[in-house]
Amino acid sequence: MTAPVPPAPVPIVEMKSISISFPGVKALDGVDFRLFPGEVHTLMGENGAGKSTLIKALTGVYRIDDGEILVGGQSRRLTGTADAQDAGISTVYQEVNLCDNLTIGENVMLGHETRGRFGINWTATHRAAVDALEKLGLGHLNPRQPLSTLSLAVQQLVAISRAMVAKSTVLILDEPTSSLDANEVEGLFAVIRRLRDQGVAILFVSHFLDQVYAISDRMTVLRNGQYQGEYLTRELPRAALIATMIGKEVASLASLDSERAERDHLHTDEPILRAEGLGRKGSIDPTDLELHRGEVVGFAGLLGSGRTELARLLYGADKADEGQVYFRGKKVDISTPTRGLAHKIAFSSENRRDEGIVRDLSVRENLVLAVQAKRGWARPLSKRDKDAIVTKYLAELNVRPADPDRPIRNLSGGNQQKVLLGRWLATKPELLILDEPTRGIDVGAKAEIQEQVAALADDGVAVVFISSELEEVVRLSDRIVVLKDHRKIAEIINGPGVTADLIVNTIAEEGVPAGADAAWSTPADREVSE
Amino acid sequence: MSTVTSFDNRPTSVEPKREGGPARWLKAHLGLLPTFAALLIFLAMIVYGEIAYGRILQASTVSNLLINNAHLVILAVGLTFVILTGGIDLSVGAVIAFSSVAGVLLTNAGWNPWFVIVLMVLIGSLFGLISGVLIQFFDVQPFIATLAMMFLARGLASMLSTTPERLADESPMRGLATQFKLVDGPRVNDLVITPGVIIAVVVVLVAVFLLHRTRFGRTVYAIGGSEQSSTLMGLPVVSTKLWVYVISGTLAGVAAVVYTARLGSAQNITGIGWELDAIAATVIGGTLLMGGAGFVLGSVVGALVLGLMNVLITRDGGIRPETTTIITGGILLVFVLLQRAVASRRRE
Amino acid sequence: MTETQSAPARTAARLLRTPYFWGIVAIALLLLVNVLRDPGYLAITVNPANGNLVGNLVDILRAAAPILMIAVGMCLVIATGGIDLSVGSIMVVSGAVAMEFLNAAAAPDSVLAALAAFLLAVAFGAILGAVNGILVSVVGLQPFISTLVILLAGRGLAKVITEGQNTAASNEPFRWIANGYLVGLPVVLLFAVLIVIAVGLLVRRSALGLMIEAIGMDPKAARLAGIKRRSLLMTVYIASGILAGIAGVFATASVMTVDVSRTGYQLELDAILAVVIGGTSLAGGKFNLGGTVVGALLIATLDKTVVFLGISSSATPAFKAIVIVVLCLLQSERVRQLFRQRRAPGTFVPSKETIPA
Incomplete structure (x- = not known):
């Protein structure tokens, strides 16, 4: 591993005291973040720390409530992905966001096709795609092949090529290694280092501590939507990092x-x-x-x-x-x-919003849903049975507010979770x-x-x-x-x-x-x- | 030991999965399969028709096939754009009814016929634009928005007239149906062509250019592949989707002009079920109903398959013409099922 | 702001928020217009000869019967997040089957023949509904495509059944279904009311309603909660088919003729409109059968009013389409947000991405 490039005096991205609120949740609370050209910077934090929110603020998916985003020294209001790309910020997500109905070359060049007198000049476009792929060591790929023939790991690299075609100076990699094996991770890291050495600023998010220590030069730690500090990776031991991430609430x-x-x-x-x-x-x-x-x-x-x-x-x-x-x-x-x-058997999904609660139904209906499904629609629970279930679990699980007729979407996350627990417990x-x-x-x-x-x-x-x-x-x-x-x-x-x-x-x-x-x-x- | 070897042979990170030549080609071009199927069916129908009834493969039949289905080809091209993005347009048949009734009435009222033709096309564009705005800015599901436009256009057409409106004999619009002999064959067996057919051919060529040679066209395909990805890639998703419905509406307007010119009259019940014909033509031609894959030329083949089917049914005489919609619906379902099978094969 | 409101204002506000409030207002307005035209419009008289109720209101209710049938079925289908475009065509198929059967039976007074024709019509409705259900739930086709195919093929099927004729038949008991009277009231109305009540009870007293709403709102969560989506969808589409079959009987029995190109034509528009007026979102989820009934009555009133006022009825479909568009707009998130921002900032419902992964 080459020594990290010392940060240039001017950060390419600077986020100052960013705040974003959702109802009942302050997802980001006055968070600062700096990213320098030619560095790999990791964003660390537990689930719910605000990493995704910060990235979405930087890519223009979320509007910020408070604070300022500077890109290349200039204050920007980012209003969408296209806007962020104009500012030179590209993102590659874990679940690769390419179109697998198109070819490799089309994906790399989409929106940047070389145009000639008769519309898109495909020969030139494919040549440009090969050039871009070659820069990341993917020169052997045939740009006319469907993207779907590539493994996820290679698709990720294709997505990075695409970001480079868009002349991005900032590359955000959101959990890129989650579904890669060790060899694939090494391949990805080689590409990341190459780009870093070319002066691209890379923001890397990962759950894997080993990988973070292997690739990053600097890290910013978040916890519960708050900024915990910015550290040079080589100066922050793992134990200290974990302590910073978890905090002391055990x-x-x-x-x-x-x-x-x-x-x-x-x-x-x-x-x-x-x-x-x-x-x-x-x-x-x-x-x-x-x-x-x-x-x-x-x-x-x-x-x-x-x-x-x-x-x-x-x-x-x-x-x-x-x-x-x-x-x-x-x-x-x-x-x-x-x-x-x-x-x-009862199973409460990790995806509370999409696979757990039925948002528009009341607390009562959410509570009895599984018991009712088990009985079948022809054998409805009597009102007394329903009331018994509702009374029992609202009290036992201390659901607040204990109003069974309120739509569950109006409850806090914790209380929604309790109702879900109640739903499953009711099935005995x-x-x-x-x-x-x-x-x-x-x-x-x-x-x-x-x-x-x-x-x-x-x-x-x-x-x-x-x-x-x-x-x-x-x-x-x-x-x-x-x-x-x-x-x-x-x-x-x-x-x-x-x-x-x-x-x-x-x-x-x-x-x-x-x-x-x-x-x-x-x-x-x-x-x-x- | 063998397991270890196979482990070492795993493809490395930067290499595509390797497969055998033909298998790989087939996999890479699975999307072409339905189009080939449509082409095969078309050829089979020609052969069957030639054997069973004769006089299929001759200039006059081919000419009539093209002339009588020019409007359907134009509609299918419009629908191809919409379906490629994963949307649908159910309003095209009704838009034709309104546009053509309005056009005939205005022409007969003494308006400049050329201006009326432009107006007829623009009526289509307007309906498409409204659908697009409803879908894109108000999150109305495409089928609901275009269904509402279908009822609206049909209703407006009925307000104008409920009886067949005849286009004046001397109207220049009829000129669009003038038959030009390309090849003067023996007796009536001539290869003829009308301006309507030429319009259809131009529409097809422009559509091919738009879809395959412009960034707009590539965005259409990308949206059909994954709208979310397209947005995250920074492509102009909103404007593209809007345009797609405008194109479909506009082409419905063009189809109205071509059809009215050929028939010489218009009625409020013109075009009932044509949305199904157009969808069927598109789907038969290999465009995935979920969007993202398909070809304009495939849709042309699809439209011709349906046209030829009508010819064969007429020639046969034993099949009731009422069954046409049932057969069309059946074919559509079969091809949608074929698509499902191909899609699940591709997903492995 | 809300705390300072007086009690009557709050009651008014609650009434305003009832989804079908505007439907009732519209019915009242239409009737008012009719009364202005003819002060005796609302009068209901008793026919001295047979004790039957006669009057414009009775006519409206009678005309509402078939719309009620298909609207109720449509409401259930829409609640699951689907749509049934085929109801009008199922009506004509059922009507054609019944007429062909009675025509062939040639038994003008046989109750048995009438009953058989009725059951046959309903059975055809059920079969076509089942085809929709299979295409949607087992094959996984989008509901609008599946039912669009039946919409167009169905009318073709009706033409095949009657060989393109507008078959007429005579059978007094069958005619009685649509034109007869029982205890002074039209049979068709009693029948429709009974069916609506039965469906309402079935759906709300059993857990069917809750489960239909659950799969319409959140199919994934409903699946994990153990709800069987496939069989529910089948049930709902078959129910819609059966109801459309009954509507087909109503529509043909009144004139004892099936008009293969006009019976049930564009009635899916009426059904969808009734459901939307009733406050059920086209996106699925919460449904409101009471509101749907109001919607069906409104449409019947509108149709009758148009005829009564001597306006060309050709304008009504366009008008109905515009109402659908407007109601769709009112249901859209963007427009709602506009309202919400004006009324109460801070009740913003978080978008899907709120939970940081």
Whole structure:
């Protein structure tokens, strides 16, 4: 790795005390950000820290409420992607935003085609495309080939070529490595370094600490929409970075810690659910898994590691390509949510807005929806049954305001999440899968949901708990399934000595070629001891 | 050991997936498959018609096929633009009715015929513009907006007249249907052409140029591929979508001129179901109903397939003409299913 | 601002916000216009000979019957986020089947023949509805394409059934459905009211309504909540087909003739309009059957008024289309936002991207 280019005195992008509010949420609160030419700058922060919002402000997707954006020293009001591109700012997203119905060359040159007397001169356009691709070491690609024949990794590089054709001086890479393998990441990094050396300012966002340390020169850390500081990467140790990102709000969970410790080896019974080689092409490799009554199993892993994908297969939210599921020892077919629900499984999606609440329905209707679906439309719940469910869960989960006839969209995120939890509890599940139930909600609601999870396990429900906050997973789970790159890499029995760091290390070390990960071996050669 | 080898052989980061030659070509050009299918069907229909009824492959039949379907070709071209962006225009048939009734009435009222022709085309543009604004600025679903325009245009046409309005014999608009003999064949077997056919050919050529040789055309395809991506790529999505509906409306106006000139009269019920014919022609020609893939020339083939189908039904005599819409609908459904199959194949 | 409002003002505001308030106002205005033209317009008299109610209002209600049928079906379909453009054509197919059957049966007084014709008509409606349902739910075609095909092919089918003729038949019991009286009221009205009430009860007393709304509002969330979208869509399109079949019987029984090119022609426009007037969004979700009934009554009143005033009825479809466009505009986010900003800043509903990933 070459030494970082010392920053030029004038930043190419300067964002001064940017604020953006959404109803009830201050997504960005007076955030400062600088980006210099010829540097790779990472934006760090947990989910909900405001990284995406900041990027969207810089690309003109969101209007800023307060603050100023300077590009090349000039104050700009960015009103859209096209506007941002005129200012020289291009973005490449994780889910590559190209048109896969067009060819490689068309995608690279779209909107910048070389024109001649008879309209677009395709020969010249393709030549320009090849030139642009060549600069990133992609000269061997045939520009006339459909984009869809390329792997996602190469498509990403094509997207970067496109940004360079647009003569961008600022390149934003939003989670570009989430679905790439190690070789592909190296290829991408080579391109990033090449561009940096040409003086392009690169803003890099990633969840992967290793990658951040491998590629970035400087980082800005955000937490809860607030600016935490700007650091030179080489001067900020990882532990310090994580502390800055997470902050210090874990004390409120201390009591849970000991409680979980007691139940370590509670289950000796037959597993309530057993998965054998359960997998789905492109999202999760065949996985074995056992879940027991009264046990909280945490799925730990980074975004895109397969944690959500595995959970979805367990409920039937996605259909598995291979493998079997045994429920109480009996082989069952869980290929649709209806089937999952019929087997007393409940699944709360991480995507609360699109896959959780039905925004325009009332709290009452949202609460009874799953129970009603389970009964079928011909057997409606009586008013008394509905009232009983509503009263019970509004009180038990402390939903505020406790008004069942209010549209759920008017509730805060935390209360929406509680209603969703209530919806699933009302179906009396024996296995409850919660994917990111605490993301983006306030601290109080978070603690309440965590308490509920613990209480449910005490009542004998099997719980799968997924969160990108490893601390939370460690504190709540009896057992932790660690996932990486679409497969399960380890199972850890929780107990004293198990920390978030350990999980991070497990994930980090597993990336090293086989043989080095002796401490936390793969599930294949290490059975869960009971 | 073999597993290790295969692991090492994984494509590296910067190389495209490798596949066999023919397989790869087919995969790369799956989009052409429906168009080829349409062409094959067209040829098969010609062969069948020639064997079963005879006199299909002769100059007069070919001439009539072109002359009688010029308006449909023009409509299909307009709809190709809209469908390529993933939209739909259900108003074209009704717009033709309104435009042609208005045109005939104005001509007969003594207006300058050339001015009336321009007006007829502009009426179409106006309807297209309204649809586009409703869709683009007020988030009305395309089919709702154009359905409302369909009812509106049909209603306005009925307000003007509910009986066939005959175009005066001496009107210059009829000149657009003048038949020019290109080849003077034996007896009536001549290769003839009308200005209407020439207009259709020009429309097709301009459309091909617009779609394949201008940034506007590339944006049309890009929007059909992914509107979100197109926006994020900084393409002029809003204006392009607006233009697409204006083009479709305008071409409906042009089709109205060509059709009225040929028929010499207009009525408020003209063009019922033509939106289905135009959609079917487009879809048969290989344009994906979801947008993003297709060709204007394919739509031309599609229109000719439908035209030839009518010829064959007439020649057969045993099939009731009422069944035409049923057959058209059936063909449309079959091709949409074919598209689904191809699309899911491509997604693997 | 709202706190300072007086109680009557608040009541008025609530009334104003009722989705079909303007529909009722429009009906009242139309009737007022008619009364101005003829002060005796609203009079309902009892025919001394048979005790039947006679009057313009009765005529309006009778004319509303077929519109009610298709509007109610359309309302359910639209609530799921779809549309059924084929209702008018299903009407003509059902009518054609019934007329052909009765014509062939040639039993002018047979109740059995009437019943069979009725059931046959409804069955054809159900079959065509099922075709729509399969195309939409199993094949996954866009609803407007599937139903557009049936819209155009259906009329062709009707022509094939009657061999292009406007078949007429005579059967007293069948005619009675549309023209008869029961306890002084038109049978067709009683029948329509019964069906609407039955559908309303079925939808609102069972969980059907909630589930239809859920899949119309948020198909993904509804799916994960365990709702079976496919069978619901089938149910709804078949229901719409059956109701259109009944409407076809109403429309043909009154004249005992099926007019293959005019029966049910453009009635999908009326059905859509009735639903939109009733306050149901064309984007799907929350639906309002009561409002749809108001919408259907308004359309019947409008049609009758146009005839009564001697205005050329050819203007009505264009007028209806404009009303649809205006109502669509009022439903659009952009226009709503304008209203909202004026009324209460800060109730802005966050856009989809609010949750930072």
